[in-house]
Amino acid sequence: MGVQGLTTFVEGNRNFLQDLRFRDSRLVIDGSSLYYRLYFNHGLxxxxxxxxxxxxxLLTRFLSALAACKIQPYVVLDGGIDPSDKKFPTLRSRLQSKIREADNxxxxxxxxxxxxxxxxxxIHVLTQRGVPLVQCSAEAxxxxxxxxxxxxxxVLTNDSDFYVFDLPGGYLPLQYFQWTNLNGKACQRYISxxxxxxxxxxxxxxxxxxxxxxxxxxxxGNDYGAPMEAETLLDLIDVGASGRGGGRGKGRASSSRIEGLLIWLSSFSSVAEALKEVSRLMCEGGGNKKGQKDELSSQLWAAMQEYNIKARSSLVHWFSGGKVAQRGNTCGLTQLPDCLSFAxxxxxxxxxxxxxWVMQRVLLMPQVENNRLASSHLSSKAIRQAIYGILLQGQDGTVHGRDGGARLAAESGRGSGGRGRGGRGQVHTSAWSKGQAASVQAQGTPICVEEYDRLDLSLKKNLVEAQPPRTPVLLSELxxxxxxxxxxxLFEVLAVKESALEPVPPHQRVGVAVTGFWLREVxxxxxxxxxxxxxxxxxYGEVSFNNQPGNSHQHAVPRMNWAAERQVLSALGGKR
Known part of the structure; x- marks a missing residue:
């Protein structure tokens, strides 16, 4: 999420941010913001x-800085797409933007x-360091x-929504978190x-x-968009504020839309009073039909609940005992087998x-590549098809659509445009049941997953058929x-015979099989x-691992080869 223009407004007023010497505390970290910030702001x-x-x-240095200041981090990561589909138009727009940035x-x-x-x-580094982390079912x-x-x-993040959440412990913007320059005596280190x-x-x-x-x-407006009538309301607010005599904001110049809106809102004593005025303005100046004047107020009130954080956190259970307790009944993780939900x-x-699993929709992240050629994601399509097949097959081994999957299957059969056509903020629903999905499958129509991938410099939706492996394996028993x-x-999906891998050391077989698959498919x-x-x-990775003390298979390497391996390691290391 993010509120347009709010970061610029807050950071432009020195009265809103206070200096802090931060140490000896818990710290909830927005993991997605952190890895973006670390990667993009350090010249990598x-x-x-x-x-x-x-x-x-770099991440290890960051965690060491927190430890030196006795700061205990708890990292929370975004998960999948919000099942309500409210944010999907924003995600699709960002994906298109990333395609163009990758081309640049x-x-x-x-x-x-x-x-x-x-x-x-x-995630690998955090796990190695024993840092508590959790991946949410959707946005975190x-x-x-x-x-x-x-x-x-x-909270440590770089998300302007945290200028809106009412957090008694406060919000630390990442751009001001000076972790590379610790201050204070050795026993009282702090981060400015x-x-x-x-x-x-x-x-x-x-x-x-x-x-x-x-x-x-x-x-x-935030990442979930704004009601369609909000722009009309913004056009009317100056007129409405003048009509009310200006309230507390009278005589103050509005340096931005955010400030002007806050000045207008400051003339109301409560949300109810403000929403009543919204209805009046829309009725008189917005051309609303009779009976619709309260529609915008209702939409605004519903959207405001995203900032209501008075509920007890489900993550406390996770960090105290590793128990999965996800928000809501529609997150999808509760329907996954326990082992996968935990993973x-x-x-x-x-x-x-x-x-x-939840949406039968996957967004494939753009990569830096030659955009005149086909997307590099095409080379791994067979692997994804097998994963979709395992996820969506039923106990009888046939592939079943979940929620909208059967409709996708039917649409793929008649060439329809699929989901996402109902307009911004529409919640995806389907009248198809699992039984009807099985019926569609029985009629020979494949069950598909929506994939969004690059085609030249455009974002394109593809319906990709789920194809479970021939070897029987059920998700519930995986x-x-x-x-x-x-x-x-795995080797079946990679189209390699295990007998062909017998000369390869067991711990290297998957790597060799994947390399062979890539050479065939790319x-x-x-x-x-x-x-x-x-x-x-x-x-290089193998000989480097063999020459590290305490590795798990050094004993399997004949002693006569150790000296030769060390020479190879030294020579390769010199060429890095």
Whole structure:
């Protein structure tokens, strides 16, 4: 989420932010904001697939700085797409923007496209360091705010919505969090930062009711959009404010739309009074038909509830005992097998997998590549089809659509445009039941997942058929399936015979199989130097691991080869 223009407005007024020496406290961290900020603000490579080693070192330094100041971090990550579909138009627009930014980067220009494995490396380092983390079922903002309110501790993020949430422990904007320059004596280290609460802003506007701040954010527009009539209301507000005699804002110049809106709202004593005025304005000046004058007020009130954080946080249960307790009954994780639900909460199950399960929709992240060629995601299509098949198949082994899946199947059969055509903010619903989905499957129509991927420089929706592997494996029994069975399924999807991998050491077989799959599927065929570089990196990783003390398979390497391996390691290390 994010409120348009609010960050610029708050940071432009020195009365809203206070200096803080931060130490010896809990800290709730917006994980997505943190890894974006760390990667983009420290000169790491964006053009050549990701500088993950440098990123891991940077993150480790950040965590060490927190530890030196006795700050206990709790990291909360965004999950999949909001099942309500309220934010989908915004996500689709951002994806289109990232396609163009990736193209700019490929041509040596500027752009901010996160390398595709950054999130994975982020979670890996946090797990290694024992940092508590959780991946939410959908967007994490509301969960973060509820947790911080219950714990009375600050939030570290870069999201302007946290200028709206009423957090007693405050909000620490990432751009002011000076973790690279610790201060204080050794036993009392602290991080200099700037600190925000809604108190200062509301006081500046004459004791503004905090709920009116929520209304300001909704009228102005956030990532969930704004009601269609909100722009009409904004055009009328100046007239309405003059008609009321200006209220407390009389005589003050409005330096921005945010400030003008806050000045207008400060003339009301409550949200109810403000919404009543909204109805009057829309009725008199907005051309509303009789009986519709309260529609905008109702929409605004409903949207304001996204900023209501008085509920007890479900994440407290997770951080106190590892129990999955997700918000709402429609998050989808509650319907996953326990092992996968737990893996998703740990961040070990990618949000795209949850999206395929809950929404039957997946957004494929753009990468820096030659945009005159086909999307690089096409090379892994068969793997995704197998994943969709495993996720969506029933106990009888046939593929069943979930919610909208059967409708997608029917639409794919008759060439319809699919979901997302009902306008902004529409909640996706389907009249199809699982039984009807099975009926569609029985009639030979495939069950599909919506994929959004690049076609040249445009975002295109594709309906991709779910194809479970021939080897029987049920989602509900996946965690109990023998390792040999799971490997068999994996090698089947990668189209490689296990017998062909027998000469390869067991711990390298998956890597070799994936490399073979890539060489077969990728277009155009990779040049020989690229393949040689990949093999060389695998060799370097192996000999480097073999020569580390205490590794798990050093005993399997004959002693006569150790000296030779050390020479290879030294030579390769010198060429890095």
């Amino acid at each position: 490579d964006r053009q050549h697939g990701g500088d993950y080693d440098a990123f891991a070192c 980067l490929s041509r040596g220009r500027n752009g901010s496209v996160l390398p595709i494995l950054t999130r994975h490396v982020f 903002d509301w969960e973060i705010a509820c947790l911080a309110r219950q714990w009375n501790c600050p 930062s700037r600190f925000y609460t809604t108190n200062n802003l509301c006081r500046w506007f004459g004791g503004l009711d905090r709920e009116l701040l929520h209304l300001c954010a909704v009228i102005n 998703a909460a740990q961040g070990q199950l990618a949000p795209a997998v949850v999206d395929a 965690s109990q399936a023998p390792v040999a069975l799971r490997l068999g399924v 277009t155009p065929t990779p040049p020989q130097p690229l393949v040689q570089a990949l093999v060389l990196s695998m060799v």
